[in-house]
Structures are given as C-alpha cells and as structure tokens.
Amino acid sequence: MRPGPGGRVESGQTERVIRTHSAIVLKAVPYAEGGAVVSFLSELGERLTGVAKGVKKPTAKWVAAFEPLSMVRVSFFGKEQAELKRVTRCELSFSPLTLGHLESSLVMACLADLFDRVARESIEDDRLYRLxxxxxxxxxxxxxxxxxxxxxxxxxxxxxxxxxxxxxxxxxxxxxxxxxxxxxxxxxxxxxxxxxxxxxxxxxxxxxxxxxxxxxxxxxxxxxxxxxxxxxxxxxxxxxxxxxxxxxxxxxxxxxxxxxx
Ligand SMILES: [Zn+2]
CATH class of the missing domain: 1.20.1440 (de novo design (two linked rop proteins))
Structure with missing residues (x-):
C-alpha cells in the first residue's frame, strides 16, 4: 500500500492516514519486543501517543529521537480514530541534552513528566508547547x-x-x-x-x-x-x-x- 496524495491510504472500508507533526517527546514507555509507546506534545499543545516498533539495531539517532524533551518531526500512521497509531518516522531537530550534565537531565525528566500529565489528548493548548x-x-x-x-x-x-x-x-x-x-x-x-x-x-x-x-x-x-x-x-x-x-x-x-x- 502506498500513501496517495495528502498522505491518505485507502484499504477497503478503513482509511488510514499519515500525519506529520512538529512535536516534543515526553515519555517513552517500553512496549513489546523492544518497542515503546511514546507520548508527544504537538506544536498545537495536544498530547499525542504512538507505538514505535522495536528496531533490530537501533541507531544512536533513532534512540536520541525519543529522549525526553527532544524536539522532533514525527509521523504517525493509522486509522484516524484508532487509539494507538504507529510512529513511522521521528527525526530529531533539536535536543536540549547536555551530555554529562546530570542535573539538567534530571530536570528534563521532571518537565517531561509534568507536561505528560498536564497535556490532554484532543485538547489543544499551544501555550504548553511554547512553554x-x-x-x-x-x-x-x-x-x-x-x-x-x-x-x-x-x-x-x-x-x-x-x-x-x-x-x-x-x-x-x-x-x-x-x-x-x-x-x-x-x-x-x-x-x-x-x-x-x-x-x-x-x-x-x-x-x-x-x-x-x-x-x-x-x-x-x-x-x-x-x-x-x-x-x-x-x-x-x-x-x-x-x-x-x-x-x-x-x-x-x-x-x-x-x-x-
Ligand atoms: Zn488584602
């Protein structure tokens, strides 16, 4: 199946779509076979989640893209109303991480936790993203x-x-x-x-x-x-x-x- 114009893929009765967002990674929770369920804060301030399938040989780039607070371009694939979509691409555009700076890393985890709790699915609040x-x-x-x-x-x-x-x-x-x-x-x-x-x-x-x-x-x-x-x-x-x-x-x-x- 190939996405048609506008990222839409027709397959019988069900329509699957690819949507790409600028977003900030919140949390990645391990999921079956080396994969993860990852939550994001979209540019519009909405909480998004998707399953990132495990990859056999995760590259440093793939791993870095799911670090808390990474700013990414992320693509989701799945049915419009489905609960869990698949993360098909996630490209790091900015990382706030300073290697070897423990305090900063720990604060990043706190911020990710806070925003993961405050942001809501299907509710946009772009102030959250700006903050x-x-x-x-x-x-x-x-x-x-x-x-x-x-x-x-x-x-x-x-x-x-x-x-x-x-x-x-x-x-x-x-x-x-x-x-x-x-x-x-x-x-x-x-x-x-x-x-x-x-x-x-x-x-x-x-x-x-x-x-x-x-x-x-x-x-x-x-x-x-x-x-x-x-x-x-x-x-x-x-x-x-x-x-x-x-x-x-x-x-x-x-x-x-x-x-x-
Ligand atoms: Zn008073």
Missing part, C-alpha cells in the same frame, strides 16, 4: 540553571491550568501595595492588610517582586536558585506543592531529582 520549547532551549543554553528553569516552568504550568491568580492585587481586598502573606486556594494571593497571619508562617517580604520576575522574564532569564533568597525559596516550594498536589503526586522523576541534588 516547554522555551524551557528546552533555555536548558541547552544554560544547563547550570536547570533548577531555576524547573521552578519557572512550574509557575507557568499552574498559570496555564488556571490555578495561579495574578499577584498584582490582593485577591481578597484588592490592595496592590501591602506585602503578600498567603496563597489561598479560594481567593489567591492575600495581603498583610486584610489577612492576619502568624509572622513565622507568612510569605517572606519580596514575594510579589519574585512573582513579578517570573511573570515578566522568559525561560532564558529564569531566576537562578538562591538559597539565601527567602521569598524565592518560599514561592518555589508552595507553587511546586500546589502543582504536584493538583497532578495527583507520585512523580518518580521528582523523587530521583531530590535524591540526587
């Missing part, structure tokens, strides 16, 4: 800032999920100058003038400024992790906890990351 490709490029350019880039991605993922209210004004009283002391699941960021909080539990001074840095800069200028910056430490921790809670927890890549760094 993940920006993070991949930033990781390649500055692998030493992997943890800063991860915190940046977590912040914007919460935003994409509609779970991160704007920090400019207090979600409770509208005050735009008093210090932010709390993130409430119901009303968002709350300020010191309307919300009494034990000073030991309040978010540190500088919280609003740190949030502004995350919002206004790109992934390539994601704030570097600075353990002496109390506002950054606190904001990263609450946003990460919120995101992982929302995703149901249990992301293995995170366990590996914290065991290692």
């Amino acid at each position: 993940l490709s920006a993070c991949g490029r930033a990781l390649k350019a500055d692998p030493d800032n992997a943890l800063g880039i991860l915190a940046y991605a977590e912040h914007w993922l919460l935003h994409c999920m509609g779970l991160l209210p704007h920090p400019r004004v207090c979600g409770q009283c509208g005050n735009d100058s008093a210090a932010i002391v709390l993130l409430s699941p119901e009303v968002g960021w709350c300020c010191a003038s309307c919300t009494p909080v034990d000073p030991l539990e309040a978010l540190p001074p500088g919280t609003r400024e740190h949030l502004r840095r995350l919002r206004t800069g790109g992934a390539e200028v994601a704030p570097r992790v600075d353990p002496t910056d109390a506002a950054q430490t606190a904001v990263s921790a609450i946003l990460r906890a919120r995101l992982l809670h929302e995703l149901g927890g249990g992301l293995r890549s995170y366990e590996v990351l914290w065991r290692t760094v």
Whole structure:
C-alpha cells in the first residue's frame, strides 16, 4: 500500500492516514519486543501517543529521537480514530541534552513528566508547547540553571491550568501595595492588610517582586536558585506543592531529582 496524495491510504472500508507533526517527546514507555509507546506534545499543545516498533539495531539517532524533551518531526500512521497509531518516522531537530550534565537531565525528566500529565489528548493548548520549547532551549543554553528553569516552568504550568491568580492585587481586598502573606486556594494571593497571619508562617517580604520576575522574564532569564533568597525559596516550594498536589503526586522523576541534588 502506498500513501496517495495528502498522505491518505485507502484499504477497503478503513482509511488510514499519515500525519506529520512538529512535536516534543515526553515519555517513552517500553512496549513489546523492544518497542515503546511514546507520548508527544504537538506544536498545537495536544498530547499525542504512538507505538514505535522495536528496531533490530537501533541507531544512536533513532534512540536520541525519543529522549525526553527532544524536539522532533514525527509521523504517525493509522486509522484516524484508532487509539494507538504507529510512529513511522521521528527525526530529531533539536535536543536540549547536555551530555554529562546530570542535573539538567534530571530536570528534563521532571518537565517531561509534568507536561505528560498536564497535556490532554484532543485538547489543544499551544501555550504548553511554547512553554516547554522555551524551557528546552533555555536548558541547552544554560544547563547550570536547570533548577531555576524547573521552578519557572512550574509557575507557568499552574498559570496555564488556571490555578495561579495574578499577584498584582490582593485577591481578597484588592490592595496592590501591602506585602503578600498567603496563597489561598479560594481567593489567591492575600495581603498583610486584610489577612492576619502568624509572622513565622507568612510569605517572606519580596514575594510579589519574585512573582513579578517570573511573570515578566522568559525561560532564558529564569531566576537562578538562591538559597539565601527567602521569598524565592518560599514561592518555589508552595507553587511546586500546589502543582504536584493538583497532578495527583507520585512523580518518580521528582523523587530521583531530590535524591540526587
Ligand atoms: Zn488584602
């Protein structure tokens, strides 16, 4: 059978099609006989999956194409509505991997895990693709800032999920100058003038400024992790906890990351 014009292949009643996408590899899970079920984030921000058949002698190029966060051109073949299509081609166009940089590799696995959970089949959200490709490029350019880039991605993922209210004004009283002391699941960021909080539990001074840095800069200028910056430490921790809670927890890549760094 040969694909006709437009990549369509006629075979009796069932019509099979070849579709090619620019996409980012998320996860590859081993499948029968050396193959893998691979998930991707398409340029339109939709989660796609396909079976990559095992190859007898996998070339380095074939293997590299399925590394998490690889940017690829991938072709799927199968029935339009079929659950699992076959991956017929997957060509690497950009890899954010820095060989020998463990922290960056571990963060790439975390990002792949996060986006694999957030992206949905048949639901397009191109912000997800823009965010993940920006993070991949930033990781390649500055692998030493992997943890800063991860915190940046977590912040914007919460935003994409509609779970991160704007920090400019207090979600409770509208005050735009008093210090932010709390993130409430119901009303968002709350300020010191309307919300009494034990000073030991309040978010540190500088919280609003740190949030502004995350919002206004790109992934390539994601704030570097600075353990002496109390506002950054606190904001990263609450946003990460919120995101992982929302995703149901249990992301293995995170366990590996914290065991290692
Ligand atoms: Zn307030």
